[in-house]
Amino acid sequence: MGWPSAVSAGKISSDAATFQLTDPNAACAKCHQAIYKRYRTTPMARASGLAIDGFMPASFTHPASGISYRISEEDRRVWLSFERDTTTGSTGQALQGRRELKYFLGSGKRGRTYLFEDEGYWFEIPINWYAKKQVWDMAPNYLTASEMPLTLPVDPGCLRCHASSAQPSLPQARNKYASVPFLHGGITCEACHGNSESHIASRGKQAMTNLNELKPAQRDSICLNCHLEGQAAIVHQGRRLVDFHPGESIFDYASFFVHKAEAGSGGRATSQWEALLQSACKRGAGDKLTCTSCHDPHGTTDTLSQPERIAFYRARCLQCHGASGSATASGATFVKTHHPENVDCVSCHMSRNTSNDIAHEQVTDHRILRIAASGYVPPAKTGPLVAVGATMLGSEVSERDLGLAYAQMAAGGDRDAATRAHELLQSAEKHPEADTDHELHDQLGFLDQLAANNDAAGREYGLALKADADDAFAAGNLALLKAGEKKYGTAIDLWQQAFQDDPVELRAGMNLAIVECGVGQREAALRTLNRILQFSPDHESAKVLLREIQSGRRSCSKP
Template identity: 30%
Template structure:
């Protein structure tokens, strides 16, 4: 999910402060939610409600509507879908539809808007909630321009209603919601907006202590992190959880997007990499841009160096205070600036107005359209042209944002980047590096990296995934994702019985994982254990009704069981969710043919063949050829089966089918040519031999 974060402007202030004393997080405390804070800290709680952080995630409610409903349709040309936001009473929706050449609607899906991401300082993006899962919706309201348009990333690659919000996405928009064990994308409770505990740490011990004894002991309260008591680096880390620009982040074993607690070193929890071509200004580059500023660098030796809270009161919204609020902060250090600048600029500096406008310009960012953001690189003059993060460059080169990375860490970064961006070149590079760092990946303390390596091997269709997957699972025998990885690797190697046992072990820990249930069902179906496969698919559908792959798997299973009417219904469900789903269309067309509904079968398979052939998927092409042959459409049969033969010239079975199509077309010479070619590739092939003898006897 692309971030739409509140802005943090960072300026200079040089007022004296208490000496900094590093503190440590209270590691045994649990999260309580900020309503517990409000009972004692009423003023801070009330003022915080106007802050962007307090409005980073919330339920969609009629009283908070700022958008235009209904919105105009927004067309995605590549996928040929229209999207529109609309309202029915106090409920809000986004719809997807498609029109044919006559303007008739041929497809429609509707998803409710249940939650909002973003305070609307720049934009509001929307999600739809079902069974603990959150799905980003395609349209965003861009508040600065007051228009509906595609959510960041959707114009380039339309993920429709299928873009799941994972923990990595949630972490910078919410507090720490509980997650179902082993499931990165299932949240046990509704997430809340960012609150007190993201900066002060979990508050359970503090709440209990202060309820027992209202006043803390002399010397400070050890039950809660107070940012003023932290070192400069640790204070910055609290903000840098989310305000650093990076192309990819990796996590050491035992860490995740929510493991950081104020007072920790952020580098102990994550490693952030930037792309060499992509180190410019971005939506979340506040901290790294600030650190390039002379104001920051030259203030480090002062009593109170420049940092986030120099200009931003984290307990109070600042948007409504106007530019004078920021100008005054600048003037706390830059008094008498009119005498320091060049003569031709002195007139513009007689009054302290507009400091930010000139020295921290607002700029557009490629991955956040229709919005401008403050560049936190404070400079004396207007910036020259430089890179803007979000550009796509072939052959990405990754560099750690701070320090150096080992060769193994570098390999992991490329693999992680490749998964996140769908960049197979990055994955290929990561696999090359990983192979040379095999020992590093297989160490127990790098088991999360081993899991990523195994996934990359499976995605690339390469052998050898079992070893890293087993290494990952040995480090945590109750982690369902790792057990699932072993199962997939074993299945790819043909060890089906052992694979089944690992699928079943994984499901004992996360019985609601749609991915595991669907993969388990696929293997059961492959082994003709149809009743068990059906059960697995139906469980997956109950968990995630919008998962087209599970509906399709159920359709295949029911077709194999001879339950054609039910199979057709399941396949229709899959295609209704995705009208361009080639496998779903193929199975629908096949089930229709088997049930004798040949005309509709041909219509469906023609669409599947057109889409599949473009993707290199010949299954629908072959099935269309077979149904065409069955219905006497010999010309179409020749064309379709001929395409399969071109792609598989040594497959004698396909040559025989093509020969039959030629015979039906009245072209025995071409039929004989196909049979001869098939027999050269496979001498003595029974069906080819028999059909050739039959042709020869006719002539």
């Protein structure tokens, strides 16, 4: 049998329509054929790819905005079309356009969406396929939007859980890439087993990462890299989650926080592990119990019949509650006497409740309750934050990370969180490494701005820009402060930096156009408004201002 060649990175072209995704797992297939065949059927293996390979036709009208969406295929190219006539929607404004879709995300088991590109910026389309309800609908958080959201950024933090070899974005914007956003469709063998080059080159003599020999934190991190979210996830200074490799601890890259009062996953769709930590099973079994104790990463139960699926998971439960005994009875007695009329352990102990953050979706309660919860358990919204697994893993949480987590809560209107965030970040700012930490200064500036302490906010935003000249958040907010001081020239420069580098910053673009017009720069204001509408063609405020300037109803004369 010939030895497989090294994994290919695929054929890369600047035109994503001609980009050919290779199958990097094929290099493993010659020696691991059975696993290879089973794995190809899993949602992980089918988590992303070329749009044409994941084409699903769509046609529906969104009542709140009056926009009709259609996904279609023409000559092996996939398109999203959108239109609205003047008689529908809350704005009464006609709209028509289309975008070519280059990639899909989502295996289709839970859902699917698509990606498109404009000037090197990558965006998710406004609509999603929701598999449980078998419906097309708006993307999460946009179910009632009156305007079409066409600037949903696709950043490496999103891509890394749907595709392998997600590429780092460019400094100017989190959704701008030098070429393609990822090199391989789906989650590859290497995502869990590590780089295969030396293994293949040595004809198998150089072993790959042995998951069973890893410490629990490193072993579990391979799954947690994508299946741990929390209420807030804070990436450590100088780290990038796309750089994580099997054999490392994900907690060396980021800290994950939940509210102390939260019970279970609180309806969140991708946070099974922190719920599992609360289970009696995990507390009793400790490091012995991990994700793969119950789940086969190389296969899927989707192809099994319902009785086969029940038997599969029951066998996992009986590893601890079977012949080896349980906490309440001998194993043999337990199996015979514990509700023999219902052998479906999951139906009683792992209920499925509607999630609160993804429309039309459900999640399985991994708390593995003695008596299954009934109905939806809302997540805690206030109270102290705790780091997921910090005690178990022996990891420390920095003031910086905890402060940034509270700042995320403050952005949602939690005043107590704002006070706590400010205290922690001010303390963290005293450390030398804070000089290069633009995120820390961003959030301190934001908190000062919330408290109407504009001088302090301006200083913090200035420090953020000194640490990262491409920080659009700091530039946009500092511009707002400068405009309030009537320093319009400085404000224009900052807003131009923020919006030209990152067209997702629509507020910065609108503020820029308003001030450009206000200081007599009519043509500059028109260019800015047209750029807003290039990326966000349903932006009502931009369309109104553009019409006013073009018609002369708004004069852009110098003051």
